[in-house]
Amino acid sequence: xxxxxxxxxxxxxxxxxxxxxxxxxxxxxxxxxxxxxxxxxxxxxxxxxxxxxxxxxxxxxxxxxxxxxxxxxxxxxxxxxxxxxxxxxxxxxxxxxxxxxxxxxxxxxxxxxxxxxxxxxxxxxxxxxxxxxxxxxxxxxxxxxxxxxxxxxxxxxxxxxxxxxxxxxxxxxxxxxxxxxxxxxxxxxxxxxxxxxxxxxxxxxxxxxxxxxxxxxxxxxxxxxxxxxxxxxxxxxxxxxxxxxxxxxxxxxxxxxxxxxxxxxxxxxxxxxxxxxxxxxxxxxxxxxxxxxxxxxxxxxxxxxxxxxxxxxxxxxxxxxxxxxxxxxxxxxxxxxxxxxxxxxxxxxxxxxxxxxxxxxxxxxxxxxxxxxxxxxxxxxxxxxxxxxxxxxxxxxxxxxxxxxxxxxxxxxxxxxxxxxxxxxxxxxxxxxxxxxxxxxxxxxxxxxxxxxxxxxxxxxxxxxxxxxxxxxxxxxxxxxxxxxxxxxxxxxxxxxxxxxxxxxxxxxxxxxxxxxxxxxxxxxxx
Amino acid sequence: xxxxxxxxxxxxxxxxxxxxxxxxxxxxxxxxxxxxxxxxxxxxxxxxxxxxxxxxxxxxxxxxxxxxxxxxxxxxxxxxxxxxxxxxxxxxxxxxxxxxxxxxxxxxxxxxxxxxxxxxxxxxxxxxxxxxxxxxxxxxxxxxxxxxxxxxxxxxxxxxxxxxxxxxxxxxxxxxxxxxxxxxxxxxxxxxxxxxxxxxxxxxx
Numbered sequence: 206x207x208x209x210x211x212x213x214x215x216x217x218x219x220x221x222x223x224x225x226x227x228x229x230x231x232x233x234x235x236x237x238x239x240x241x242x243x244x245x246x247x248x249x250x251x252x253x254x255x256x257x258x259x260x261x262x263x264x265x266x267x268x269x270x271x272x273x274x275x276x277x278x279x280x281x282x283x284x285x286x287x288x289x290x291x292x293x294x295x296x297x298x299x300x301x302x303x304x305x306x307x308x309x310x311x312x313x314x315x316x317x318x319x320x321x322x323x324x325x326x327x328x329x330x331x332x333x334x335x336x337x338x339x340x341x342x343x344x345x346x347x348x349x350x351x352x353x354x355x356x357x358x359x360x361x362x363x364x365x366x367x368x369x370x371x372x373x374x375x376x377x378x379x380x381x382x383x384x385x386x387x388x389x390x391x392x393x394x395x396x397x398x399x400x401x402x403x404x405x406x407x408x409x410x411x412x413x414x415x416x417x418x419x420x421x422x423x424x425x426x427x428x429x430x431x432x433x434x435x436x437x438x439x440x441x442x443x444x445x446x447x448x449x450x451x452x453x454x455x456x457x458x459x460x461x462x463x464x465x466x467x468x469x470x471x472x473x474x475x476x477x478x479x480x481x482x483x484x485x486x487x488x489x490x491x492x493x494x495x496x497x498x499x500x501x502x503x504x505x506x507x508x509x510x511x512x513x514x515x516x517x518x519x520x521x522x523x524x525x526x527x528x529x530x531x532x533x534x535x536x537x538x539x540x541x542x543x544x545x546x547x548x549x550x551x552x553x554x555x556x557x558x559x560x561x562x563x564x565x566x567x568x569x570x571x572x573x574x575x576x577x578x579x580x581x582x583x584x585x586x587x588x589x590x591x592x593x594x595x596x597x598x599x600x601x602x603x604x605x606x607x608x609x610x611x612x613x614x615x616x617x618x619x620x621x622x623x624x625x626x627x628x629x630x631x632x633x634x635x636x637x638x639x640x641x642x643x644x645x646x647x648x649x650x651x652x653x654x655x656x657x658x659x660x661x662x663x664x665x666x667x668x669x670x671x672x673x674x675x676x677x678x679x680x681x682x683x684x685x686x687x688x689x690x691x692x693x694x695x696x697x698x699x700x701x702x703x704x705x706x707x708x709x710x711x712x713x714x715x716x717x718x719x720x721x722x723x724x725x726x727x728x729x730x731x732x
Numbered sequence: 733x734x735x736x737x738x739x740x741x742x743x744x745x746x747x748x749x750x751x752x753x754x755x756x757x758x759x760x761x762x763x764x765x766x767x768x769x770x771x772x773x774x775x776x777x778x779x780x781x782x783x784x785x786x787x788x789x790x791x792x793x794x795x796x797x798x799x800x801x802x803x804x805x806x807x808x809x810x811x812x813x814x815x816x817x818x819x820x821x822x823x824x825x826x827x828x829x830x831x832x833x834x835x836x837x838x839x840x841x842x843x844x845x846x847x848x849x850x851x852x853x854x855x856x857x858x859x860x861x862x863x864x865x866x867x868x869x870x871x872x873x874x875x876x877x878x879x880x881x882x883x884x885x886x887x888x889x890x891x892x893x894x895x896x897x898x899x900x901x902x903x904x905x906x907x908x909x910x911x912x913x914x915x916x917x918x919x920x921x922x923x924x925x926x927x928x929x930x931x932x933x934x935x936x937x
Contacts, residue, residue: 491817498838502752505842509759
């Protein structure tokens with residue numbers, strides 16, 4: 206320690222012993238003492254510093270005000286720094302600036318007064334603080350870069366942190382939301398109960414597992430956005446929940462797209478149904494024209510025949526029968542079409558398929574008697590239940606069973622004279638007529654498939670389907686029956702299709718036809 | 733030559749329509765045969781049998797249009813009246829373009845059908861008569877000697893006997909004899925009639 210003009214050796218020893226830089230100056234700011242730590246801190250040797258003004262140690266910003274402070278103090282004014290200390294920036298000999306904590310005291314019994322300044326290098330502390338600030342900014346950046354909304358609240362539900370994404374969704378700035386109640390000020394009114402419950406559940410949750418929930422937030426312009434949230438409880442060192450942290454994803458647009466896609470699909474289904482109906486309309490008009498044309502022809506022929514001197518009465522009477530038959534045929538076509546249209550209104554319930562079959566058994570058995578045949582049930586016990594419109598499934602079964610009996614009977618009443626309801630005339634085998642002892646058998650069977658679903662089949666021992674017939678059997682208006690509308694199987698197929706299943710055909714073993722459909726088994730929770 | 737009786741052939745897969753057509757035609761005193769499919773009809777069809785065809789456009793398997801084409805391939809000339817449902821008008825138009833005689837939309841008035849059937853039968857009669865006429869002319873032409881044929885070709889071109897004699901390098905008298913044979917063999921009463929006969933059998937250009 207070198208000193209100019211007077212500090213006692215005690216004082217000098219004291220100054221020399223501190224780690225801090227110590228500088229003594231006189232009333233005019235001239236350095237009168239400069240300890241070793243000061244030499245190290247500022248890069249000046251004491252010999253060079255002594256006698257010079259302390260302003261050389263200051264940054265240009267502090268120089269001017271320093272002299273003012275000293276003057277004001279000397280003039281009997283306030284002592285801004287004495288005994289208090291403050292952070293100041295100082296200047297190294299090499300020009301670099303750094304921060305120190307400066308405390309200044311007046312040396313007692315000096316007149317004019319002398320002052321001692323202690324300078325504590327705070328740049329390490331500053332560095333730590335800067336690192337902390339940097340990390341804080343980085344964290345902020347992380348938060349704001351996140352594509353999800355991030356919101357933290359305290360135990361009371363007041364917002365403590367909110368990222369840019371969240372602010373954008375809510376269309377507010379953070380001044381308007383910090384310390385506001387999250388649920389009451391940001392959640393859409395209808396969803397507040399949900400949000401409150403989720404908040405409570407989070408606070409009470411024991412673990413660190415994130416919890417999920419979904420609710421709408423309302424932006425400042427009144428628009429609701431649908432958000433899917435994951436939240437965790439924030440805990441203090443004692444594991445007490447101090448608040449919650451929520452991360453939310455705005456799925457409004459995604460939901461909208463999904464809904465739009467769903468609606469588009471529905472529209473497409475409608476269009477395709479309309480197209481089908483349009484296709485059908487052409488077919489329908491053609492099909493209705495057939496009986497109408499026949500009726501017109503028969504009636505006109507009758508009128509002509511009756512004008513003849515000797516009318517052919519059996520011919521006329523036959524024609525009149527045909528007229529009523531054809532009118533009924535037209536009516537049947539219309540009835541079938543109406544039932545086809547009614548398909549849209551499906552009422553599905555969990556049903557036992559075997560029970561459904563047993564319910565129609567009586568009705569079907571009478572059909573069997575009419576055809577002098579036998580209806581057998583081969584129902585697999587304890588099948589899982591199915592979700593179906595029972596009445597529709599029964600309609601399909603009745604249709605299939607009726608077809609099966611017709612396929613086997615050789616009903617010569619038909620004017621086509623063919624017995625094979627599926628096949629064409631060549632398939633007709635005279636030997637299988639009902640009258641000569643053959644019995645017709647139709648079998649309804651249910652069985653579980655390997656996938657655990659349920660197959661329902663109706664098989665007969667008739668001629669089966671051959672060639673073109675097999676290809677076209679499901680076409681609307683395709684029929685091999687003399688009085689058929691060609692709609693029975695088409696309608697049955699559309700009913701089964703509406704149940705997400707497919708009505709299929711396979712050859713029956715050892716002979717005949719087998720129509721089948723597979724209904725998805727319903728996953729049941731035990732009751 | 734006496735005409736065979738005319739038959740209205742009905743081909744329609746719909747039993748009721750087919751049977752009612754049969755009865756309607758019968759009530760109008762027409763002879764009718766009906767078939768449930770095109771192959772069934774084609775199997776038994778003899779093109780020399782006069783009549784007309786009432787044909788449904790839309791039939792499973794071989795359609796009415798297919799059958800019309802098959803008949804054309806076989807050189808059959810029978811007039812075809814198509815009957816169609818509402819949806820089949822484009823098909824009916826196509827059928828007309830392929831030479832169908834007429835078409836009718838179901839259902840129809842009996843008189844509409846019967847008028848068309850009558851016209852078609854008249855057309856068939858007329859066509860067959862014309863066919864027979866030209867057949868006869870061709871038969872007579874075949875009896876001419878080469879020299880007689882030469883004389884016939886030249887006189888029907890309007891050449892006088894003298895010019896024909898010059899062209900063929902024979903005497904005018906010889907030409908007169910050949911010409912008399914030609915008129916006799918062709919059963920022609922005049923030169924004008926002979927010219928008409930030749931026009932009837934001339935290949936159309």
